[in-house]
Amino acid sequence: MRLDELFSQVILKRIIGDSQIDIVHITADSRKVGVGSLFVALTGDHVDGHDFVLQAEEQGATAVVVERMIDTLSITQVIVPSTKRIVALLAHTCYAFPAAHMTMIGVTGTNGKTTTTNFIERILSASGKQTGLIGTIEQRIGDRVLQESLLTTPQVIDLVATLNTMKEQNVTHVVMEASSHAITLSRLAGLGYRVVAFTNLTQDHLDFHQTMEAYAQAKGRLFSRLGNEYRNLPDGGLPIAVLNADDGQSSQYEHETIHQVITYGIQQEADVCAREVTIQSDGVSFLLTTFCGERKVKLQVTGRFNVYNALCATAVALSLGIELDTIVAALEQVKGIKGRFEAVKAGQPFTILVDYSHTPDSLENALLTIREFCEGKVITVVGAGGDRDKTKRPLMAKIAAKYSDVTVLTSDNPRTEDPEKILDDMESGIRDQNVTYERIVLRAEAIRHAILHAKENDVILIAGKGHENYQIIGTTKHHFDDCEIARAMVKEVYP
Numbered sequence: 449m450r451l452d453e454l455f456s457q458v459i460l461k462r463i464i465g466d467s468q469i470d471i472v473h474i475t476a477d478s479r480k481v482g483v484g485s486l487f488v489a490l491t492g493d494h495v496d497g498h499d500f501v502l503q504a505e506e507q508g509a510t511a512v513v514v515e516r517m518i519d520t521l522s523i524t525q526v527i528v529p530s531t532k533r534i535v536a537l538l539a540h541t542c543y544a545f546p547a548a549h550m551t552m553i554g555v556t557g558t559n560g561k562t563t564t565t566n567f568i569e570r571i572l573s574a575s576g577k578q579t580g581l582i583g584t585i586e587q588r589i590g591d592r593v594l595q596e597s598l599l600t601t602p603q604v605i606d607l608v609a610t611l612n613t614m615k616e617q618n619v620t621h622v623v624m625e626a627s628s629h630a631i632t633l634s635r636l637a638g639l640g641y642r643v644v645a646f647t648n649l650t651q652d653h654l655d656f657h658q659t660m661e662a663y664a665q666a667k668g669r670l671f672s673r674l675g676n677e678y679r680n681l682p683d684g685g686l687p688i689a690v691l692n693a694d695d696g697q698s699s700q701y702e703h704e705t706i707h708q709v710i711t712y713g714i715q716q717e718a719d720v721c722a723r724e725v726t727i728q729s730d731g732v733s734f735l736l737t738t739f740c741g742e743r744k745v746k747l748q749v750t751g752r753f754n755v756y757n758a759l760c761a762t763a764v765a766l767s768l769g770i771e772l773d774t775i776v777a778a779l780e781q782v783k784g785i786k787g788r789f790e791a792v793k794a795g796q797p798f799t800i801l802v803d804y805s806h807t808p809d810s811l812e813n814a815l816l817t818i819r820e821f822c823e824g825k826v827i828t829v830v831g832a833g834g835d836r837d838k839t840k841r842p843l844m845a846k847i848a849a850k851y852s853d854v855t856v857l858t859s860d861n862p863r864t865e866d867p868e869k870i871l872d873d874m875e876s877g878i879r880d881q882n883v884t885y886e887r888i889v890l891r892a893e894a895i896r897h898a899i900l901h902a903k904e905n906d907v908i909l910i911a912g913k914g915h916e917n918y919q920i921i922g923t924t925k926h927h928f929d930d931c932e933i934a935r936a937m938v939k940e941v942y943p
Contacts, residue, residue: 556646563749686708815909829891846878899941
């Protein structure tokens with residue numbers, strides 16, 4: 449595509465150089481620049497892309513997009529008031545608006561996004577749709593993994609490139625997690641969502657948003673901007689919002705959208721409800737009540753939180769016209785999501801569960817579920833991430849101690865913080881309470897300690913990292929997988 453064609457919809461611009469040069473690639477990452485690339489110099493909190501324009505030129509960039517003229521550059525420059533404001537439009541234009549050719553479904557909320565999007569994707573696939581999934585764990589087309597995810601929601605150029613790949617592979621429906629960071633940073637700008645769904649809102653990411661009000665407002669933009677897309681929806685239909693009737697934030701989001709709303713819940717009256725909920729160690733059963741009829745459901749994943757995830761997925765699927773029997777059959781076939789209440793079975797006489805519960809609310813939900821079926825002690829191994837929201841650290845420890853017989857405080861991803869200081873922050877939540885706990889900095893040793901002290905019928909919850917196969921210490925990622933470590937420790941203790 450020629451540069452002037454790419455910028456045809458950008459009104460405020462000044463092109464210095466050849467406006468008719470061909471652009472073969474667009475990127476905001478100087479490491480990905482090659483011959484024919486257009487480099488977009490984005491300014492961030494820690495890095496300014498303008499510092500890398502000379503590097504981009506050296507690597508073969510054809511042109512750069514900047515907010516100020518760079519005198520030392522010899523390649524074409526496009527000067528705009530804000531590179532952030534136009535990067536999404538450039539990406540969508542470069543790839544010929546791929547999202548406009550597919551039905552887009554977005555799921556936002558603090559907890560449950562990954563499981564809910566997987567439920568939705570399985571339902572769509574069972575109904576004969578060609579599906580794409582973009583989320584915390586992976587990006588895939590059907591069962592074929594394109595790549596493991598680095599972010600819950602990719603950077604906007606990478607996101608649109610992935611959507612283009614999906615369009616070229618004849619995907620008809622894309623299900624994606626929409627993080628508050630992505631919404632705030634405009635990574636989702638211009639996407640024409642057919643359905644957006646909300647799971648819940650609890651404390652997280654306050655290192656980024658500062659306040660719960662700002663965090664809630666970020667999520668709300670997905671609903672207030674519903675219908676603000678670059679192209680019309682492919683099926684000609686109107687957008688729909690799916691909201692959790694049991695979460696108080698939903699009433700605000702309902703007022704923020706002009707579009708139809710479908711609600712789901714367990715406690716409050718809703719369009720899609722669960723009644724007669726029964727939780728077992730190997731699953732959960734309930735009576736599904738909808739505006740299309742009732743069905744008995746038996747999920748192969750346990751926990752009341754997974755009932756909510758299933759209800760949300762059901763509401764989304766019904767809004768897309770999928771038959772209730774197809775929905776129920778697909779839900780009942782899902783055996784579990786990696787790192788979400790994942791059982792580690794290595795011959796031990798007790799249960800080990802690995803879960804991504806890294807927020808106070810998700811940890812509480814996980815432990816409440818375990819308490820429903822545990823016949824012995826509950827042992828929880830839990831940490832908190834470094835360089836992230838410090839206010840939730842004592843809360844995580846307090847919740848773990850409240851619902852556990854033994855709590856083991858340990859490292860999560862300490863990043864550039866001192867792990868001992870992170871544990872100090874956590875310990876402050878339980879130091880004055882009459883609870884049993886240990887603090888063991890090395891996560892592998894903490895897991896080993898829990899396994900050594902577990903007896904028959906006990907349940908060990910290894911919380912916080914879930915599907916992650918790494919641990920970030922300093923700025924370096926080291927291979928670390930909770931499931932692998934647990935299996936190895938079981939074999940060591942029970943040879």
